[in-house]
Amino acid sequence: MLTDAQKREYDEVGAIVVPDILSPEEVAELRRVTDGFVDRARGISAHDAIFDLEDSHSPAMPRVRRIKSPHLHHPAYAALVRHPHILAVLQSLWGPDIRFDTAKLNMKSAGFGAAVEWHQDWAFYPHTNDDLAAVGVMMDDMEPENGPLLVIPGSHKGPVFDHHAEGRFCGAMDPANRDVDYAKAVALTGKAGSITVHHVRAVHGSAPNTSNKERRLLLFQFRAADAWPLLGFPEGIEAYDALMASGQSSLAPRLADVPVRLPLPPADKQGSIYENQKGLKRKFFEAAAAQ
Numbered sequence: 001m002l003t004d005a006q007k008r009e010y011d012e013v014g015a016i017v018v019p020d021i022l023s024p025e026e027v028a029e030l031r032r033v034t035d036g037f038v039d040r041a042r043g044i045s046a047h048d049a050i051f052d053l054e055d056s057h058s059p060a061m062p063r064v065r066r067i068k069s070p071h072l073h074h075p076a077y078a079a080l081v082r083h084p085h086i087l088a089v090l091q092s093l094w095g096p097d098i099r100f101d102t103a104k105l106n107m108k109s110a111g112f113g114a115a116v117e118w119h120q121d122w123a124f125y126p127h128t129n130d131d132l133a134a135v136g137v138m139m140d141d142m143e144p145e146n147g148p149l150l151v152i153p154g155s156h157k158g159p160v161f162d163h164h165a166e167g168r169f170c171g172a173m174d175p176a177n178r179d180v181d182y183a184k185a186v187a188l189t190g191k192a193g194s195i196t197v198h199h200v201r202a203v204h205g206s207a208p209n210t211s212n213k214e215r216r217l218l219l220f221q222f223r224a225a226d227a228w229p230l231l232g233f234p235e236g237i238e239a240y241d242a243l244m245a246s247g248q249s250s251l252a253p254r255l256a257d258v259p260v261r262l263p264l265p266p267a268d269k270q271g272s273i274y275e276n277q278k279g280l281k282r283k284f285f286e287a288a289a290a291q
Helices: 005-015 026-044 075-082 084-094 239-242 273-279 284-291
Strands: 016-018 051-053 064-068 098-108 116-119 130-137 150-152 186-188 195-199 204-206 215-224 244-246
Touching: 005 016, 005 084, 005 098, 016 186, 026 051, 026 064, 026 098, 026 215, 064 150, 075 084, 075 098, 075 215, 084 098, 084 130, 084 195, 084 215, 084 244, 116 273, 116 284, 150 195
Parallel strands: none
Antiparallel strands: 016 195, 051 064, 064 098, 098 215, 098 244, 116 204, 130 195, 130 215, 150 186, 150 204
């Protein structure tokens, strides 16, 4: 699925956009299903096992910023775990043996969708090697104004940065540390039906949605089958092997010389990255919006 040029871009930048992975019909079904979930959120007033809500959510004005583990709640989402075009992209990078991890649907509604502060996914779940990536399925056109994913090119080849605040994990980098040059960020834009693929160590974030357009990005975390989580898999080996999306599992983790920091002690606020990041005192995107 990937050309040599796309593979070089992924290696150099740490992220790529691949167009035309889903058909218009598949995108329309995902939108229809998602609209139904948002309507269901009228009946709740606090975060639960499915919904992570904007602070301004109300039954009269349902505002959902994340659907948690959507693959567990509707077959339209679950079908993408083993979508042949998505797996072909990953196999171009890692070979035939691919293991799924989990998924989430991050939603930035028009005019108020929340930012996600700068971070590395690697800080949340280090493995024995870093052949891991998040695949973002664009349910809407991603444009500069509606809060697309932003990535710092080449940051996936650098250190794993501190994601702690006052001694506890918070899932975000303190902008005052100036760990990277945020001015070099590139936006991963594209048409609905495209996917983004970003390396697990790539520094990334996203600004609020200030446009009049929806921005829904369905994120799936994948890893090479021989990348094993350093924090373990508490549900057992049978459940772990059931996550194989293609190829064969292995009992021989591949060990690579990669930097690691553990996400411990855990964040004070649990439930999603939005809650984790409330522990960060200085916020990049809030400061940028105020300027």
